[in-house]
Amino acid sequence: MGVAQARTRERGGARTSDLAAPRSLAAQRPHLPRHALRQRPTPRTDALRIERPVTRAARALVALLLVVASAAPGVMAEPDEVAAQVERVTQAYRDGRFQDALVSARDLVKQFPDEPAPRTLYGSIAEYIGEFDEALVAYAQARALSPDRAGAQYRMGSLLVRLGAYDQALTHLDFFVTSFPWDVRWKFLNGDAEQKAQVVKAEPGLEAIAQLKVDIVMEKGDLAQARTLAHEYGLVAAGRNYCTDARQRASRRGSDELFKAFRLAALATPPDPDCVWWYGQWLTDEGYVRLAQHMVSEGTRLTTSPVNKASGERYLKVRLMGGRSISKRAEQLAIIGRQRYLRERDADGATHLLEEAIRLEPGFPRPYLHLARIAWDRGERTSALDWLTRAIQADPEHWRAHRNLAQALVSLGRYADAEPRLRRTLELFGDDTGAQLMLARVLYSQGKYEEYVKETRLALQFAETWSRQRFPEVREFLTNYEAAGTASTLPPTPDPRVLMGWNQD
Structure with missing residues (x-):
């Protein structure tokens, strides 16, 4: 799992x-x-x-x-x-x-x-x-x-x-x-x-x-002192369960409200390992890599579950550069560069900031991923693939870099090239239903039908257990294939949003 x-x-x-x-x-x-x-x-x-x-x-x-x-x-x-x-x-x-x-x-x-x-x-x-x-x-x-x-x-x-x-x-x-x-x-x-x-x-x-x-x-990594200061300044109150409040209201809150709720939960005493962990995941999605590293490490330290400790260590490895430090300026340039492109569609301004982030931190994969998105949207497919390849070179264990490259190759119909990338993606994060369905499509396209059935069933079984999405189009295609054999089209590959902590890059 x-x-x-x-x-x-x-x-x-x-x-x-x-x-x-x-x-x-x-x-x-x-x-x-x-x-x-x-x-x-x-x-x-x-x-x-x-x-x-x-x-x-x-x-x-x-x-x-x-x-x-x-x-x-x-x-x-x-x-x-x-x-x-x-x-x-x-x-x-x-x-x-x-x-x-x-x-x-x-x-x-x-x-x-x-x-x-x-x-x-x-x-x-x-x-x-x-x-x-x-x-x-x-x-x-x-x-x-x-x-x-x-x-x-x-x-x-x-x-x-x-x-x-x-x-x-x-x-x-x-x-x-x-x-x-x-x-x-x-x-x-x-x-x-x-x-x-x-x-x-x-x-x-x-x-x-x-x-x-x-x-x-907090940015310096002294979470105990941060909690002491938060209590001294009255930013958090003793005896209040901020984690429960954050969980109950998370589905109804916007991004800023979610930030505030889980930040308070992370500063509460005693800290709840789950909420500290979730705050780290939220920060990861938003691009705050350094503080996310501290939060995930803290949640991993606090947990008493060996399974959760192993999960925390793996998350640091495949999402947060193994805990390697980067400069705050590079982090902020990557965040703002992404925003300038997605919100203002300022490709040139975003490119300038992202390339500066790479100059400061060549081993930071996120700027490469954002530059690949810009190149892809411009129709510059070769350039996009080059940026994705460089992201993997910067951090060979980065799950998202492998996934994005695999997805690009699938979109280009380069199924044989995509297969090893998808397998590596699933090695790094096995709960990625979208990647598993892409792998099923790739296998089907190459005539590996038994493997297609296996991967599809695994994806559907996982969705039944952990997701509200049932993927009826995937089930229908699989049923028709098993009844009548090969079809003239390839299997559908819906790409559901992954859990908090695995998005936005």
Whole structure:
């Protein structure tokens, strides 16, 4: 039995508007500064859009820049002109035209070179599309223009967390804390657990800092310390079963809500091995490889089941590069590159980021897989196969790399070439019903009918046991074959979605 089903269940002073939401790991549309627009959660496969018109925060930026313009000698800016410039940025942002938004934000910086707010806006957009160096420069310039401006400090710290520069990030986050009144700051830094929880609950800005500090400790792999911090800051409550809550509501939640639910479950005390494991699987699907490695390792350590320990070790091997470390920058570039292609259809921008990720981490298979998808969609079949081959060379044990190459070969009708790839795919993850049905088709196409029947029956038996999908078209074809012999067509190969933790690459 493969990895997933083999696991048995176990039980055991700053303005709020200056901040991103306290989910620091997200590579989603950026939370822009005061003039930011807020997004509604959208399905993972949809292009992200901001549905609201220019908000009160955006209008506040217009008013601010008009005041600056009127006070600056030699600057002639009409209200309608300034409003139109801000609207160009926000409209491009709403429409997913992020390069246009970036250019418009640059123009805003040029018109108001002494104001930090446009530079922070510019940095936020640059960060979102993966231009991290541009974002770092913009945030640094915003800080230089207004050293006491807490929002720019926070954004710099948050970006440094994403890039894995944790000690540098803490310097900026600690500066942000100094923007609060002395008594609030003292409770946050030196108070007992009750006092810390009190100020974190009362101050969204400090809650964001607390979440980031917990993230830093988790990314470093010290899960015990992360749980201690989460309890001290009141982010999780003693005695609450967060794992049960996450399981019960998972089917009704969007991606962000699922993230929050399982993150809390992973931080709860005592930790539930299943929920820690599931959080690691969710992170794997989303592309957060380093934290996923820590979570899967932690779930494997916590479990008392030998079967589950073996499953965890195998999952690390075939999904998470055997636990090998990669740079946070490469990880983030791969995540954002994938998003830029799937959501904005920006193939050139995505390719630039993914190739940079490969330059940083040649042994990281995911960027190769995403580049193969881009090449395949462009009709560049040979190039796609080359990228998939390179993914396997980067990590010979990577299940998805073998599967994607096999699937591409099947799509091209190269059945003999696909057969060994499919067999290797199933060696790495035996619960892959879609791969097993593809193998059955490949065997049938080569006249290996007895093997076709065997593989088809195994796939159907597995589906009956572990899945709600019954594959009636597969059953019908098999029944007709056994009754009348060979058919003029090849067997159908439905490709069901695999379990959480085995998707999106």
